Amino acid sequence: MYTIFQLIGIDQCLINIEEMWKKAFMSKNCEPQRLEGLGLSLSGVEAQHIKDEMTSRFKNEYSHITKAVIPHNDSCGAVFTAFKNGGIVIIAGSGSNCQLVESDLSQVGCGGWGHLLGDEGGAYSIAHRLIKTVFDDIDCLVECAMDVKVGRDLMWKYFGVDNQMEMLKFFYTNFEKSHIAALTKSMYEKAKETSDPLLLSCFEWAGRQYGRQLRGVLRRYRRERERDYDGEEGIVKVVCMGKVFDAWDLIQNGFDRELDTYPVLPPIRLYQLRANGALGAARLINRELPIDFSQTTSLLHEYNRK
Numbered sequence: 001m002y003t004i005f006q007l008i009g010i011d012q013c014l015i016n017i018e019e020m021w022k023k024a025f026m027s028k029n030c031e032p033q034r035l036e037g038l039g040l041s042l043s044g045v046e047a048q049h050i051k052d053e054m055t056s057r058f059k060n061e062y063s064h065i066t067k068a069v070i071p072h073n074d075s076c077g078a079v080f081t082a083f084k085n086g087g088i089v090i091i092a093g094s095g096s097n098c099q100l101v102e103s104d105l106s107q108v109g110c111g112g113w114g115h116l117l118g119d120e121g122g123a124y125s126i127a128h129r130l131i132k133t134v135f136d137d138i139d140c141l142v143e144c145a146m147d148v149k150v151g152r153d154l155m156w157k158y159f160g161v162d163n164q165m166e167m168l169k170f171f172y173t174n175f176e177k178s179h180i181a182a183l184t185k186s187m188y189e190k191a192k193e194t195s196d197p198l199l200l201s202c203f204e205w206a207g208r209q210y211g212r213q214l215r216g217v218l219r220r221y222r223r224e225r226e227r228d229y230d231g232e233e234g235i236v237k238v239v240c241m242g243k244v245f246d247a248w249d250l251i252q253n254g255f256d257r258e259l260d261t262y263p264v265l266p267p268i269r270l271y272q273l274r275a276n277g278a279l280g281a282a283r284l285i286n287r288e289l290p291i292d293f294s295q296t297t298s299l300l301h302e303y304n305r306k
Contacts, residue, residue: 005045017062036066041075051071081276081296096120099112155183200250
């Protein structure tokens with residue numbers, strides 16, 4: 001059930017939350033009861049005036065659901081599910097975003113500005129990189145150093161076309177970002193099958209974007225807080241969210257190579273969630289929930305300066 005208020009509006013978002021509250025009790029054969037508190041980790045809930053409006057609406061219109069509510073963005077749910085005292089999240093779905101979340105819920109971010117202004121490393125940008133490279137090579141605008149045939153044929157097959165002009169409708173007349181982004185899954189499968197250099201380079205490029213975003217967050221934190229982010233026990237912990245990380249075996253090399261270009265970095269550990277991000281949302285309202293954090297994540301990758 002959608003809760004992205006930018007797409008459906010705050011009114012419908014709150015209606016949907018109320019419906020989920022009812023269904024949660026019904027699934028246990030119970031009558032809905034007023035909660036002591038409700039933590040919400042929702043996509044797009046960034047600006048303080050949005051949080052204030054949601055809090056006010058719950059108090060005035062939905063007080064039957066909960067006595068108290070803390071609304072925040074979806075980064076908080078991921079971070080507080082993975083780590084006890086905050087950390088960093090990189091989200092790579094159709095778009096991409098990197099956020100550093102501290103225990104007091106203050107945040108420093110890098111990226112996440114949509115496909116027109118950013119989202120480098122998201123599935124859309126990976127697919128777009130292949131398509132643009134093929135277009136430029138066909139036009140002799142920028143001749144690719146790698147053979148584009150495998151990528152070009154994959155692209156034609158996916159969209160059901162055989163020339164550039166027929167591609168335009170997918171970007172202009174009938175644009176659907178998710179449809180273009182889904183090409184990335186076919187790219188991954190073909191890259192694994194053929195080890196095609198162009199396809200592999202697209203995923204390595206994505207890994208570099210995550211490295212840049214992570215470095216950007218750490219640099220912005222230093223600029224705004226006038227101190228370095230030390231993480232936990234001197235280790236920067238990052239939870240990775242989104243389907244693109246299913247291609248980590250092709251992404252890792254670019255990530256490491258990007259981090260190798262920076263002169264000073266602390267040890268970095270990447271994790272994936274094993275528990276539902278709703279656990280972190282619940283921790284927004286109650287930080288003392290008894291949680292074994294060794295069970296909420298699995299180690300994806302560890303980077304140490306060589």
